[in-house]
Each structure stands twice: as C-alpha cells, then as structure tokens.
Amino acid sequence: MNQQEYLDIARQVLDRQLIDSNNIPCGKADDLEVECGPGGRLKMTAILVGPDARARRLPGLLRTLARRFLGDKVVRVPWGEVSVITSQIKLKSRASELGLDGAERRAARLIRQIPGA
Secondary structure (H helix, E strand, O other): OOHHHHHHHHHHHOOOEEEOOOOOEEEEOOEEEEEEOHHHOEEEEEEEEOHHHHHOOOOHHHHHHHHHHHOOOOEEEEHHHEEEEOOEEEEOOOHHHHOOOHHHHHHHHHHHHOOOO
C-alpha cells in the first residue's frame, strides 16, 4: 500500500460515526492505529475512539487541556470488527462487547440521580 492509498483510507474513516451491530451509534473514529509490516507496507490494525485519541490530534497545549477536561480514555476497536464503510462505519459487534457503551452508562447513572426519573 503506498502512502496515497493510506491517506485515502484515513480520509474515509476519521471522524465517521461508528454504528454497532444493532445499528446503534457508539462513537466516532477519532484516530487510527497503523503498523508497518514487511517491506514497509502499512497495515490498518484498529480504530481508536475516545477523548485521548481525539486529543492526540491536537497540538501541545490544546492536547494537554483536552486531556485534562475530557479525560484520557481510549477504546481500541480492532480493524477486523469493521463490517462496511459508507458515510458511517458499521461494526460487526455490539457496542457493549467493544467497550463503546461508556457514554450510555454515564447517561443512565445521571438519569437515575434525577428525582422522579
């Protein structure tokens, strides 16, 4: 794979909505994990999701501030979990199986704290 093909893949994946196997939105592709294989060939290994993956794309001070206010969690979604890429990225598994249900759990905790909810 040459560098131009890699850039096309990055453009087609980064910032796209992830959809789990139940068609539930479960985050956005914040960064990519790539390995260099034999002969210098690049191989996509994972999609990284979460505030720290997003912060890694920012310059110095902004990165530090983002990590401080948004946290440093990153969920690694193996590339083999990708079913199809269109305007969204469809995954083969449920969000809970991939660790992508954190926002849902936090929302449920907040709702339980509301009187009468």
